[in-house]
Amino acid sequence: MTPDTLPRFRAENFRNMLRHGLITVAFCCVIGTGLSISGNGTWASQMVYSLSIGTISWLVIDSGRLMLSGHKEVLWPKGLWGYGLVALGVTVGFFVGNAIGDAFVGAPPLEFRSFAARKTASTIVITLAATIGMCYFFFSLGKSRHMQSQLDVAQREATEARLKLLETQLEPHMLFNTLANLRVLITLDPPRAVAMLDRLNSYLRVTLSGSRTLAHPLSAEFDRLGDYLELMSVRMGERLRYTLDLPEDLRDIPVPPLLLQPLVENSIRHGLEPKVEGGEIAVRARRNGDRLVIEVNDTGVGLDAALPPDGGSGFGLEQVRERLATVYGAHSEMRLAAAPAGGACAMLSFPLPMAAP
Incomplete structure (x- = not known):
């Protein structure tokens, strides 16, 4: 789903709105408490004025930004629309909030008009500063969240590209080893070479028919x-025996493709x-x-004899x-032991998905 087709009223948007509302209420409580301490009225009246102005401004601005940009990833209108929305929220919050406060204290509606110019100006300045400050805070928070999501996408794409690169390196490695063994077998035992070629054809068809995924x-x-x-059994005959033990409750656990084959290939090549x-x-999951x-356990020549002469692990x-x-x-963890x-x-260990029962 592209950003331009995202649902307008998705749950994430409402969660963000609620978070903004709670922060706004806390901020209004601080302003109301500060005004009451400074002697501008009782604590209850200042709280009503502050909460009324702040929450109404929040509702107008937060619902307005969803209406104007709800289908986009960055939930803030661009250009003059953004400034106009803030101005509308401040105006509506100021007048309606003051009317609610006046009704609470029993004063005539919009009594602030009869205030001295200095007191009216201070009320307007506090409303403007608080609303603009909160809008800037929420805008910065949303922008930071958007940039983090973009960074997560970039990191995920880099991880996917790296996994694809590693897989393209592993598959030819296995194929070249198999073809080298097949070349020897053609000379020594043509019927077994034909059987091995049939197995290889079946293996490649299954491998290439499905789409490449980062996990299966x-x-x-x-x-x-x-x-x-x-x-490999076609080539080695009775010299190769194997068991695969996968409990039923682990069958659907997602893992990267081609995770185990290199370990088994290493056991065959250097151990058996x-x-x-x-x-x-014996390959077992638990x-x-x-x-x-x-x-991945083998009964081969042992770890010391199996390691390459330079001490590397292959x-x-x-x-x-x-x-x-x-x-x-x-x-994650990977260990090799005798x-x-x-x-x-060879032992691999990594976290199970959170949803795994």
């Missing part, structure tokens, strides 16, 4: 991971392939309080770290 259900991530492991008899990969924990693992940091910031029974364990 954890069940979709596990399904995609199952396709990938089936693809160097081991003659192969091994098993809830730990208000956090989601996903573990391209795929670095990309997973970056994706977690981009989406969840400092609230499994007690041999092999390695």
